Every structure is written in structure tokens, then in C-alpha cells.
Amino acid sequence: MASTQAGAGIGIANLPNQRHAIASKKGSALTMMIAGESGLGKTTFINTLFTTTIKAPKNHKRRFNKTTEKTVEIEIIRAELEEKQFNVKLSVIDTPGFGDYTNNRDSWMPIIDFIDDQHESYMRQDQQPKRQELSDMRVHCCLYFIRPTGHTLKPLDIEVMKRLGTRVNLIPVIAKADTMTPTDLHKFKKRILEVIAAQNIQCYTFPLESDDEASTKRNMSIMAAMPFSIIGSTDDVLTHDGRTVKGRQYSWGVAEVENEDHCDFKKLRQLLIRTHMLDLIHSTEETHYENYRRAQMETRKIGEPKVKTVTNPKWKEEEEALRKRFTEQVRLEENRFRSWEQQLIAERDRLNKDLEAEHSHIKALEAELESMQLGLSPKRK
Amino acid sequence: MSHPRRPGNRKNVKKGFQFTLMVVGASGLGRTTFINTLCDAEVVPKRECDEPEMAHIEEGIKIKPYTVELDEDGVKISLTVVDTPGFGDMIDNEYCFQEILGYLEQQYDDILSEESRIKRNRRFRDNRVHALLYFIAPTGHSLREIDIELMKRLSPRINIIPVIGKSDSLTPGELADFKKRVMEDIAHHKIPIYNFPYDPEEDDDETVEENSELRSLLPFALIGCEEEVTVNGRKVRGRQYPWGVVEVDNPQHCDFVKLRYALLSSHFQDLKEITHDYLYENYRTEKLSRSTDSASDNDSGEEDEHSRLKEEQFKKEEGKLKEIEDRVQRELKEKQQELWTKEQQLMSLEANQVQVQ
Numbered sequence: 211m212a213s214t215q216a217g218a219g220i221g222i223a224n225l226p227n228q229r230h231a232i233a234s235k236k237g238s239a240l241t242m243m244i245a246g247e248s249g250l251g252k253t254t255f256i257n258t259l260f261t262t263t264i265k266a267p268k269n270h271k272r273r274f275n276k277t278t279e280k281t282v283e284i285e286i287i288r289a290e291l292e293e294k295q296f297n298v299k300l301s302v303i304d305t306p307g308f309g310d311y312t313n314n315r316d317s318w319m320p321i322i323d324f325i326d327d328q329h330e331s332y333m334r335q336d337q338q339p340k341r342q343e344l345s346d347m348r349v350h351c352c353l354y355f356i357r358p359t360g361h362t363l364k365p366l367d368i369e370v371m372k373r374l375g376t377r378v379n380l381i382p383v384i385a386k387a388d389t390m391t392p393t394d395l396h397k398f399k400k401r402i403l404e405v406i407a408a409q410n411i412q413c414y415t416f417p418l419e420s421d422d423e424a425s426t427k428r429n430m431s432i433m434a435a436m437p438f439s440i441i442g443s444t445d446d447v448l449t450h451d452g453r454t455v456k457g458r459q460y461s462w463g464v465a466e467v468e469n470e471d472h473c474d475f476k477k478l479r480q481l482l483i484r485t486h487m488l489d490l491i492h493s494t495e496e497t498h499y500e501n502y503r504r505a506q507m508e509t510r511k512i513g514e515p516k517v518k519t520v521t522n523p524k525w526k527e528e529e530e531a532l533r534k535r536f537t538e539q540v541r542l543e544e545n546r547f548r549s550w551e552q553q554l555i556a557e558r559d560r561l562n563k564d565l566e567a568e569h570s571h572i573k574a575l576e577a578e579l580e581s582m583q584l585g586l587s588p589k590r591k
Numbered sequence: 592m593s594h595p596r597r598p599g600n601r602k603n604v605k606k607g608f609q610f611t612l613m614v615v616g617a618s619g620l621g622r623t624t625f626i627n628t629l630c631d632a633e634v635v636p637k638r639e640c641d642e643p644e645m646a647h648i649e650e651g652i653k654i655k656p657y658t659v660e661l662d663e664d665g666v667k668i669s670l671t672v673v674d675t676p677g678f679g680d681m682i683d684n685e686y687c688f689q690e691i692l693g694y695l696e697q698q699y700d701d702i703l704s705e706e707s708r709i710k711r712n713r714r715f716r717d718n719r720v721h722a723l724l725y726f727i728a729p730t731g732h733s734l735r736e737i738d739i740e741l742m743k744r745l746s747p748r749i750n751i752i753p754v755i756g757k758s759d760s761l762t763p764g765e766l767a768d769f770k771k772r773v774m775e776d777i778a779h780h781k782i783p784i785y786n787f788p789y790d791p792e793e794d795d796d797e798t799v800e801e802n803s804e805l806r807s808l809l810p811f812a813l814i815g816c817e818e819e820v821t822v823n824g825r826k827v828r829g830r831q832y833p834w835g836v837v838e839v840d841n842p843q844h845c846d847f848v849k850l851r852y853a854l855l856s857s858h859f860q861d862l863k864e865i866t867h868d869y870l871y872e873n874y875r876t877e878k879l880s881r882s883t884d885s886a887s888d889n890d891s892g893e894e895d896e897h898s899r900l901k902e903e904q905f906k907k908e909e910g911k912l913k914e915i916e917d918r919v920q921r922e923l924k925e926k927q928q929e930l931w932t933k934e935q936q937l938m939s940l941e942a943n944q945v946q947v948q
Contacts (some may be wrong), residue, residue, distance in 0.1 A: 218689075219617065247730075248732060248735075248791060249728065249729075249730020249731055249732050250730070250732065251642065265642075267730055268715050270732065270772055273733055273776075274779055286756075289902070305746055310735055310736060311736050311737070312683075312684045312685055312736055312737045312740055313681065313684065313685055314682050315682050315683045342695065342737075357619060357728075358619070359617075359618055359620075360619055360762075361618055361619050361640055361647055362640045362643075363646055364680055365646070365647050365648070365649045365680070365681060365682055368646060368647040369682065386759060386760050388832070389729075389757050389760040391830050391831055391832055392832075392833065404643040405643040405646045407643070408642070408643035408644040408646070409643070409644070409646065409647055431922040439789050457732060459762055460722055460762055460763070460834075460837075460846060461763060461843055461844055462757070462832075462834075462835035462836055462837050463832065463834035463835025463836075464834055464835075465832070465834050466834070468831075471833050472833055472834065482656060494631075505826020511699045528834060533898065534898075536902075537898060537901060537905070540902070541905070543910070544905060544907075544908060544909065547909070547916075548911040548912075551912060551915055551916070551919075552914075553916075554916065554919045555919070558923060559924060559925075561926055562926070564881075565926055565929070565930060566932065568930060571830075574932055576938065576939070576940070579940055579943075579944060582944065582947075583947075586947055
């Protein structure tokens with residue numbers, strides 16, 4: 211293989227720049243899911259991460275108008291971010307209602323179904339003859355918010371994380387980390403990692419080795435900080451030494467968001483946006499989507515719809531309504547059949563009567579004929 | 592009846608008072624630490640986290656009483672704290688309420704049966720629970736479904752005092768808003784909590800002021816800590832964060848001191864009286880006048896059965912109808928055939944006749 215010298219090259223080295231130009235023009239799309247109980251600072255975190263109000267804070271005046279529907283909803287918030295003329299179409303998937311009820315059994319079903327549905331939808335679109343305009347809502351990463359109990363993961367957390375880890379890039383996050391002292395936090399993180407390992411929960415990992423030393427070191431420090439402890443705040447506060455930072459102001463001090471000694475927010479932001487966003491997108495497409503596709507193709511033919519089990523309690527009401535309508539319609543049809551039956555019976559009776567009449571007529575004619583024949587034959591003799 | 596009774600009787604002071612307190616809340620809200628902070632000793636051992644392989648197993652709720660002797664300003668108090676580890680930790684928590692309610696009613700039943708004995712035991716130990724501290728998670732939003740359910744179900748049997756656990760995760764502004772919303776929720780759902788009752792006309796000004804102040808602090812913001820740290824040369828009980836130290840005994844930081852004083856000095860007599868004169872009497876009346884059976888079938892279950900039966904009936908009748916239809920059609924066809932053959936015969940006979948003629 212002939213090699214070209216630097217300076218006398220034919221321009222192959224310019225390929226990355228071409229890719230850069232294409233990528234800059236095309237922009238990128240990121241779909242992120244945030245899951246966890248309410249009151250753990252999910253909305254605040256999203257707004258802090260993107261330094262803008264992606265989602266409005268909860269409106270408490272409406273809480274008494276809530277119906278007693280105990281469901282987990284899927285809420286999709288879309289935003290378009292632009293920085294230095296590079297566009298990112300951001301979709302944030304929120305899961306209000308998860309973990310909030312007394313009985314949370316199967317409350318993870320809507321979330322799992324949503325993730326699978328996105329893979330399914332992409333797969334179907336890919337199999338169409340025309341596949342230019344694909345709408346891709348596959349979830350690239352899922353941040354699971356853990357309550358800062360200081361003890362261990364709850365059974366509900368373990369159930370959900372097990373199911374999420376096999377379908378999406380799962381990043382566990384310790385919410386409201388300013389509740390715990392550094393020693394407590396350290397013990398809690400160790401504990402969570404032990405449980406994750408023992409329960410075989412698959413969390414997001416990325417290749418640590420990189421070309422330059424600095425990146426490798428940074429990658430290792432990011433991995434070591436998992437699960438990330440975060441503090442979220444969109445307010446500017448004044449610290450005791452005069453700096454204005456994003457943080458939370460207590461009577462005993464200010465907890466800063468971007469201070470690495472206080473929380474791992476910076477590391478997480480680096481992971482999500484600065485360094486590994488593309489890896490998140492690619493691993494979703496290459497690993498998780500391929501796994502889903504393989505599993506589906508082993509059991510289904512191309513073009514066949516997916517077998518769905520309706521377990522959403524919300525739909526039970528609709529099922530009831532449909533069933534009532536069905537019985538109503540059956541009743542109507544039955545009445546129609548009855549009247550039709552009556553008609554047929556009447557028709558049959560009438561025909562029978564006609565038949566009888568014809569019969570008697572025929573008999574009369576036959577009798578006449580016979581008599582005539584009898585009359586004839588003696589004549590012949 | 593509601594003004595606090597200062598222990599002046601020497602005999603009582605020597606014998607001491609007995610008080611039972613139950614602490615309920617999800618794990619990780621600082622219940623155990625609070626109990627140890629309240630008694631200034633490690634009464635409840637720290638939770639031993641089990642094997643990571645067993646972390647997905649849901650243990651049920653357990654009820655564990657601990658008794659400790661306290662000395663408050665020279666007054667001996669025999670304090671029994673009932674801890675409830677495992678509450679709210681399972682995926683389905685419906686069962687927890689019944690467990691706690693069963694325990695409370697069990698104590699009432701014991702007293703009831705003891706009272707009705709011919710020869711009563713003088714040394715009978717009164718295990719009725721006088722107050723329940725319910726730990727609310729510091730979400731910053733409002734009460735969750737499990738909070739409302741528990742308080743609704745237990746308030747007919749016990750004095751409930753709602754408190755906010757780990758309140759050092761809320762800034763002062765957030766804490767004030769949260770307290771307001773929690774009290775709004777409690778009023779909206781009409782939950783009768785213990786709110787330091789006073790009578791503006793009957794009681795003296797001091798009592799009114801004291802009780803209204805305590806009422807305004809509801810739900811109490813609590814922080815628990817057993818370790819001591821040094822702040823400005825003083826040794827205090829507190830939590831050391833990188834950004835500052837939260838002091839447990841500082842009324843600016845949390846309401847621990849006020850709650851402790853209310854529970855162990857000023858209001859425990861009131862709580863005991865309400866438990867005995869009101870809650871226990873209600874229970875007694877209800878139990879003694881309860882009729883045996885309460886048969887209430889699940890109506891909706893019946894309806895379901897009904898509609899399913901009807902569906903089956905309809906299906907059968909549909910089948911029958913189809914059969915009848917087919918039969919009628921067949922008979923029609925047969926008759927038509929007959930008619931036709933007879934017609935043919937007729938025609939041939941007619942033809943014959945014409946021929947003959």
C-alpha cells in the first residue's frame with residue numbers, strides 16, 4: 211500500500227473536516243428520559259443542565275383538581291437548543307406519577323412500553339419502502355433518580371432499573387445530594403454500586419481508553435463518580451466570599467451546583483453533553499436497538515404487528531365502555547334477528563298455505579283429469 | 592383541660608411518668624436518628640444493611656418498641672418509643688396501614704379486657720400509644736398519597752403530629768412554602784391531627800400564646816444527628832457539610848428543640864389525656880356496639896359476572912337464530928322444489944289433456 215507524505219497529500223486528511231461541516235449543518239437530536247419519584251428535583255435538574263427553563267416548575271394550585279387516576283404518565287417536552295450555530299433537537303421524557311402511590315406494582319410498565327415502542331416504531335419505519343423521513347424518538351439515555359435515603363436501593367428501584375438497563379443507557383443519579391454529608395454520601399454510593407453489581411443491573415459504561423492522557427484521566431474520574439450525586443438550582447446566590455454562583459442558600463451556608471466538592475453535577479454534564487453525547491446516541495442505535503431488533507426478528511416475521519398485552523389500568527375503563535357498547539349492539543342485532551325470524555315464519559306459513567291451496571287445486575285437477583280419462587277410455591273401447 | 596400541668600406533686604416526681612411515642616415514616620427519613628437524638632443515646636441500633644443480593648426482597652413492616660429512662664429537669668420519664676422499620680418500603684404498601692392499626696387497637700383491646708376483669712392487676716402496664724410522629728419526605732411539593740392515607744386511617748385512634756424529616760434539604764423559603772402546602776392538604780382532606788388545641792376564652796394568655804406558636808410550626812422541621820462537631824470552639828450536635836454546619840439544637844436551623852419540649856415537658860400530659868378520655872373511649876364505644884356481620888358483597892364483581900353471563904346468553908341465542916334461519920331457508924327451498932315439480936306435472940297433464948282432446 212502506497213503511503214502519501216504529509217504536505218504532499220491528496221486531501222484524504224480533509225475528510226474529518228467534511229464530516230464536521232455535514233454534522234454542523236445537520237444538527238443533532240437527543241432524547242433523554244428522566245425517571246424517579248416526584249419531589250426529587252428532576253425538573254430543576256433539567257432546567258439547570260440546559261441553563262434554561264425547559265420545563266416549568268410544578269403548579270401546586272391544581273393539585274386538588276386531580277382525579278384519582280393512579281397512573282404513570284409519559285410527558286414529552288421538546289426544545290431546540292442552539293450554541294454557536296449548532297442545533298440540537300432535545301426531547302425530554304418525564305414520567306410523572308411513578309413511585310408516588312401506595313401501590314406501585316407494575317408502575318414501570320408504561321415506561322418500559324414507551325421505550326420498546328420507540329424501537330418498534332423505528333423498526334417498522336425502517337422496513338417501509340420509503341424510508342427517507344424517519345421520525346426517531348428512541349431514547350438515548352435514561353437518568354434514574356435515587357432518593358437520598360443513605361441506606362440502600364429500594365425494591366422498587368431495583369425492579370425498574372433491572373428492566374431499564376437492558377433497554378436503554380441507564381445512568382443512576384443520587385438526587386438532592388445536599389441532604390448528605392460527604393462521609394454518608396461516600397458510603398451510600400459504595401452501597402448502591404454493590405447492589406447494582408449483585409442484582410446484575412446494567413448501567414451505562416463507555417470505553418475509558420482514549421488517545422490522549424487527559425481524556426483517559428477525565429473518563430476514569432467520571433466513571434469513578436458513578437452514581438452521580440447532584441444538586442439542582444436555577445437561582446443565583448451570593449456565597450460568603452462574595453462570588454455569585456448557581457446554588458441553594460441555607461441558613462448555614464451555600465451549596466454550590468458547579469463546585470466539584472459539593473456534587474458531581476459538572477461531571478454529569480460533561481458526560482451527557484460535552485464528551486459522550488454522541489456515544490450515547492450511537493450505543494442506543496448500535497447496541498440497544500440491535501438487541502431489540504434481533505429479539506423481535508427471532509420470533510416474528512417481517513411486517514407482522516407486535517403482540518400487545520393491555521395492562522394499562524387506564525384502559526380498563528375504555529374496555530368496560532366498549533364491552534357495554536358491544537352488548538348493546540348484540541341486543542339490537544338479536545331484536546333484528548327476532549323480527550326477521552318472525553317475518554320468515556310468517557312468510558313460510560303463507561307459502562305453506564299457498565302450497566296447500568296449490569295442492570288441493572292440483573288434487574282437484576287430477577280428479578278431473580282422472581274422471582276425464584276414465585270418461586275417455588271407455589269411449590275408446 | 593388543655594393547659595400543661597407542671598409536675599409539682601413530689602410523689603409523682605419520684606415515681607416518674609410513662610409516655611409512649613410511635614414513630615412512622617419511610618426508611619431514609621431520619622427516624623432512627625431522631626429517636627437516638629431525642630433520647631441522647633443510641634436507643635435504636637443503626638440499620639444494618641443486608642446483603643446486596645437480598646436487596647430486592649421486600650421485607651414487611653415490623654413494629655419494635657424500645658423503652659428508655661429519661662430525666663427531664665429532675666422529672667423521671669419512662670419513655671417507650673415504638674419504631675416501625677419497613678413502612679412504605681415495599682412496592683405495594685397497602686398492608687402497612689393495617690399492621691400499625693392492628694398494633695394500636697391491640698393495646699386498646701388489652702386495656703379493655705383488663706378493665707372488665709373482676710380482679711384487676713394493679714401492676715398492669717399501659718401500653719397505649721399516646722402520640723404518633725409521622726415523618727413526611729421533604730419533597731418540597733405537597734403530601735403524597737401514602738401520607739394522606741396513613742394519616743386518615745390512623746387519626747381516629749391516635750394523636751398524629753406530622754413532622755418533616757431531613758429538613759436540612761430545604762432552604763428556608765422552600766421550607767415555609769412546603770409547610771404551608773402540607774397544612775393546606777391536611778385541611779383539604781379534613782384530617783384531624785393533634786394541633787395543640789387551646790380555647791382563647793378559657794385558657795390564660797400564656798397558654799394561648801404557647802399553643803398557637805406550636806401550632807404555627809406544624810409540621811415540625813426535624814434534623815437528627817448523634818455526632819458532635821466543633822463550631823467556633825463550641826461542641827454542638829450537628830451535621831458537617833462542605834458548605835457549613837447544621838446544628839440540631841439551634842432553633843433557627845430546625846424545630847427539634849421546640850418539639851422535644853412539647854413532647855416531654857409541656858404537652859405530654861395533654862396527649863395522654865386525649866388518648867385516654869377521647870380516643871380510647873371512642874374505640875371502646877365502637878367495639879362494644881359493633882354488630883357481628885357486615886356483609887357487603889363486592890357489587891362491581893357481581894355486575895361483571897352478570898354482563899359476562901348475558902354475553903354468553905346472547906351468543907347462544909345468536910347460534911339458535913342462525914339455526915332457525917337455516918332451517919327455514921331449507922324448508923322454503925324444499926317447498927319450492929315440490930311446487931315446481933307439481934307444476935311440471937300439472938303442465939304435462941294439461942298437455943296430455945289437450946292432446947287427448
